[in-house]
Amino acid sequence: MIDLQSSIAIATMVLMQLHHERNKKVADTLKEDVEFIKREFVMMQPVLMDVVEKRGQMAASRILSTWFRQLWGLAHDVEDCLMEFYLHLEKPSRAASAEQLLPRRIIAEQMRGLRDQIEQVNTRNDQYNNAISSVAPSQLNTGPTVAASRNVLLIGREKEKSDLIRLISQEGEQHQVMSVWGMVGIGKTTLVSSVYESQEIRGLFKQRGWVTVSHPFNLHDILASLARELDAQNFSVLGNYTQSNFEALGDRIKASSRSCLIVLDDVVCIEEWNLIQPHLPGDTNTHIIVITREASVAEHCSTTDKNIYKLEYLEDNEALELFKNKVFVGGSNIDLNADMTTQAKLIINKCDGHPLAITTIAGFLARKPKTAMEWKKLNDDLSVGSGSNPNLEAISRALSSSYDDLPYHLKMCLLYLCVFPKGHNIRQKRLVRRWVVEGYASNTHNMSAEQVGEGYFQEFISRSIIRPSKTVTHNVGSIDYCQVHTLIHDIIASKSEEGNHGFVLGLSSNNQDTIRHLSIISEGKLDKDLLHVRSVTVFGEWTSDLNLGMMRLLRVLDLEGTSGLKDHDIKEIDNLLLLKYLSLRGCIDIYHLPDGLGNLWDLQMLDVSGTSIIKLPKTITKLKKLLYLRAGNVSNDDDTSSSKRLQEEIGDVLLPQVSAETFQQLLASLKNEKKSDIYHKYKVLLRSFMLGRDIYGVETPNGISKLDVLHTLGVVNVASGKAILGEIEKLTKLHKLGLTGINMKNGQGVLCAIANLNLLRSLSLRAEGKPGLYGCLDHNISLPKNLHSLKLYGNLVVLPTWITQLQHLAKLKLRSTQLELAFSMEVLGKLPHLAILRLWKDTFQGEEIIFHFQQGLFPCLVVLELSDLDDLKSLSFMKGALPRLELLHVENCIHVDSNGFSGMSFLPSLKEVMLKGDYNNKFIDNLRAQLTQNQNQPILKGA
Incomplete structure (x- = not known):
């Protein structure tokens, strides 16, 4: 990222290598230049951080903006030059020929030119520092500080309003703090204002007070405003209090609390709440509502989930109602003709159900002729970015705070989302691992780089900058896929171009000075300079114009799901000596990896799962930095099976x-x-x-144990002999392992190898055919005690005895295991931390499967998934059973009895029942009736 840290680190690395350079004259000259560059970058670092932190808040400055773009490009150019030279210093050299590297003479000339540019930038440092320090407080973007009007017309939020009123007014509730949170402009203040002014709430409280938290934060002003709101008639006595006398203000607020409702709007961080909270009344008749855009603030202020209310985007019908109401000024009941309806829906779709965007656009259209042609013209403007129309800049200004308010380290992570097209479902692991290899997330003293990146991802979710899009049941509590909001995507694309970050989508012309990150989403002629490209991502069809051999500086080659990609298209991959991330996931026409793969010493992530590769090349053992190796044809866990022949x-x-x-x-x-x-x-x-091999795994070469930093390995076919098990046993840093080809001969060896992997948290074992896993796992061997996830595929008949020792097991998936139902469920029900249980086709023996859940078993189960259990007849829950179950997922269990589900009303934590497949109406009606009797009011989806 542009904290220059990457360039400084590479400069340090080059300087260390220069000590071994034989040509002393060349070494001394280059050493002087590199040392100068490193020293200047170290000095510029704090200046740059100030710019990045403040540029969203300061008045527009063309000088500052130009400098920022120049410095960004300069930092990348320096890094490119240093990395080119580093390849010359490498011993032994990976370059197949001298032509593969840029000549030293050219590199030296570039280095001297860059030094001259840096000296010019350095002479302007005082000017830039003055520009930053001259930003007056009045120029800061302080966010909304004025309370919204208390008399608001609420459109499309009637259900949310009823929900909030019910939460506030429910009988038996004492003192409570409620939190309403959601994205900037989602309508939080409008909703709470409508509730605040409603007759139901007015009648419940003798006093009400609404305060919008000021920014910059001023505790005295906040408390004084609240005291005025609560006790307007007697407030004059507070005028004598000094600004520092918070206790007197707090005492006044507490003394006036008689059946009191307090709203604190725009609390942006936990620290603000911690400063305000001690001065608020804590009586049993006080209700407090905190409005915030941060999930972490909402969770901190309201300690129980039932008092946390997330405001979501408007559904299509509600969004159209709001749009019509604003365009026709109160005429939401007006019928639109077909053409106008089409254009209105296109506008709403681009707004992603965001009330602020809909209101702003509708307000603009209210002043225009109300015709389909006029609306289409605006739609065309929106298609190229809202900034193309001056009347729509208010949307960007309002939502830009989502970017501007981010901490320094998150800004670049957000900009990196530009590599994905609008509306694309982004897999979390794909995104996080790309952040890692790009250097945006790094190891800390107690967290891996991937864990740090996952924290960044969750923070974006918490801030509603990205939203979950395709969550799968096997990973409850985490988000597997996300989307970037359309309007946020426009904003970060604009920020990227403004800062010359080099993100380019498609093959159309652009204003970027140099392409750093190229995403290909459409066909066309690729006529761009790709010498400085750091990442290439292809969506859709492979383009033959993409010459990989020209991209010496490429770090990321992400071809996941690319169609039409053939073996010969990746034959020059050995030229990409700096490559760290390679994904061919789902490229079904790839049958072999080239032997030149062994030249990619920096490779950290290799994903060839879902390809036609069944054997890995011998040269893969040279990849000593490889952390993730995914291969094989095992279906994704988010894909469920079909019972068709x-x-x-x-x-x-x-x-x-x-x-x-x-x-x-x-x-x-x-x-x-x-x-x-x-x-x-x-x-x-x-x-x-x-070829005598297993479809679901790959054969690995001898020497795989040399990849001793591997974190993830799978799916490996171990049927070839004992040697592979001895290699796996040495991979002691493995956290995730998938094996197939298990049989009676190697079963004990498999368990012994696994037992040595003390860091292992996720394990998948598979065997196909009639023998399956029968008799393979019946050995008294202790598996790693921290095993968190286990998948067993294949004929098992009896659960292995060691499964009872897995006291930390949280996720279990079984398929084709042919277990005895009653005994197996009793064993599994005693696992103390099992949270997710997935039972797929042929998990159990018998012509009829009858589940009967009793109290005491499965105390921590949160998700129960039943898929393709053809013989499932009934499912019953006794009172007190499964106290923490939140999701029941039933798929293609179409032979269940019409009254087969019972006891659904007894599940105290149930939130959702997901049905997939064809079920008779009587069964669905019976299920709905039971859910209406559940105090938690769970929803039924899919029926």
């Missing part, structure tokens, strides 16, 4: 004339796969069988 799935594709039992068993396993994947899996299965 294989012949129905693949249509006219002819089955091969192979009679071997093993092949038929493997073939039968495909009937549970997604239709979109079936033909690819079929081809890979056939090829794997002919």
Whole structure:
């Protein structure tokens, strides 16, 4: 990121290597230049941080903006030059030929030119410091400091209003602090104002007080304003109090609290609440509502979940109602013709249900002719960014605080989201690991870089800058996919271009000085200079114009899901000597990795899962920095199976004339796969069988144990012999491991190898065919005590005895295990921390599956998923059973009895029931009736 830290670190690395340079004259000259650059960057660092922190708050300054762009580009140019030279100093050299590297003479000339540029920047330091320090407090963006009007017209929030009124007025509630939180401009203040002025609330409280927290924060002014609100008639006596006499103000507020409602609007951090809270009344008849944009503030102020209310975006119908009301000034009941409706929905879609954006745009259209043509013209403006229309700049100004208020270290992480198109579902692990390899998230003394990056991701969620988009049940409590709000995407794209960060989407022309991050989302001729590109991401079709051999400085090559990519397209990958991240995930026409992969010594993340690769090259053992290695054709856990027959799935594709039992068993396993994947899996299965290999895993070469920093490894086929188990046993830093090809011969060896991996937290074991896992895991061996997640696929019959020792196990998935139902559920029900239980097809034996959950078992279960259990007949819950269950997910269990579910009203924590598949109406009606009797009022989805 532009904290110059990366450039400083690389300069230090080059200086260390220069000590070993044989040509002393060259070394001395370059050493002097590099030392100068490093020294200047160290001095510029604090100036730059001040600029980044304040540029969203200070008055527009063309000089400052120009300097910022120049410095950003200069830092990257220096880093590029240093890395080019570092490759020359590398011993032994990875370069296949001298032509693969930029000549030293050219690098030396570039270095001297960069030094001259830095000297020019240095001479202006005083000027920039003065520009920053001259920003007056009046120029700061202090955010909303004036309370909204208390008489507001609420459109599209009637349900939310009723919910809040019910929460405030419910009988038996004593002193409480409620929090209402959500994104900037989502309508928090408007909603609470409507509740505050409602007749129901007015009648409940003798005194009410509303204060908007000022920024810069001033505790005296806040308390004085609140005292005035609560006791307007007697407030004159407070005029004698000094500004520092907070106790007197607090005492006055507490003394006047008689059945009191207090609203604190725009609390932006926990520290502000901690300063205000001691001066607030704590009587049993006091209710306090905190309005904030921060989830962490809401959770801190309101200690119980039921008092935390997140305000979400408007649904389509409510958004259209608000739009019409503002365009036609109170005429939400007006019927639009077909063309106007189409344009209105397009506008609303671009606004993502954001009330501020809808209101602003509608207000602009209210002053225009109310025609479909006029609305289409505005839609066209929105398609190229709201900033193209001066009347819409208010949206950007209001929402820009989401970026400007971020801490310094998060700004670049947010800008990096520009690599993904609008509306794209971004996988969390994909994003976080890219942050890591780009240097935006680094190790700390007690957290890995990935854990730091996950914290950044959660902070963006907490600030409502990104929103969950596709959460899967196996990871309850965390978010697997997110989307960037359309308007936020426009803002960060604008910030990126303004700061010359080099993010480019598509192949169209752009104003970026140099491309640093290229995302290809459309077909077209690629005629850009790609010499300085740091990352390439392709969405959709592969383009043959992309010459990988030209991108010597590439760090990230992300081709996940790219169609049309062939083996020959990645043959020059060995030229990418600085590559740290390579993903070919889901590229089904990739069959081999080139041997040149071994030249990528800096590679940290390699994902070839979902490809047709069944054997990894020997040279992979040279990748000593590799942290993540994902391979194999195991379906993603967020994909659920189908109960249709294989012949129905693949249509006219002819089955091969192979009679071997093993092949038929493997073939039968495909009937549970997604239709979109079936033909690819079929081809890979056939090829794997002919070569005597397992479809679901890959064969690894000897020497895999040399990758001794591996964090994640899978899915590896261990059927080839004992040698691979000995290699895996040495990978003691593994946290996640997936193995297939387990059998009677290697079962004990598998468990012994796993037992040595003390850091292991996630384990997947798989065996196909009729034998499956039967008898393979029946060995008295203790697995790692901190194992958190376990997946067992294959005929098991009896649970292994060691499963009872997994006292920290939180997630368990079973499939095709053919267990005895009653005994197995009793064993699993005693696991003290099991939170997620996923039971898939053929988990249990028998013609009828009847679940009967009793009190005392599964004390911590939060998610129960039942998928493709063809013989499921009934599911019952006794009173006191599953006290923490929040989600019941039932998929393709279509033979359940009409009255098969019972006791749903007894589940005290149930929030949601998800049904997928075809169920009869009587069953659904019975289920709805039970849920209405549940005190938690859980929702039913999918029915």
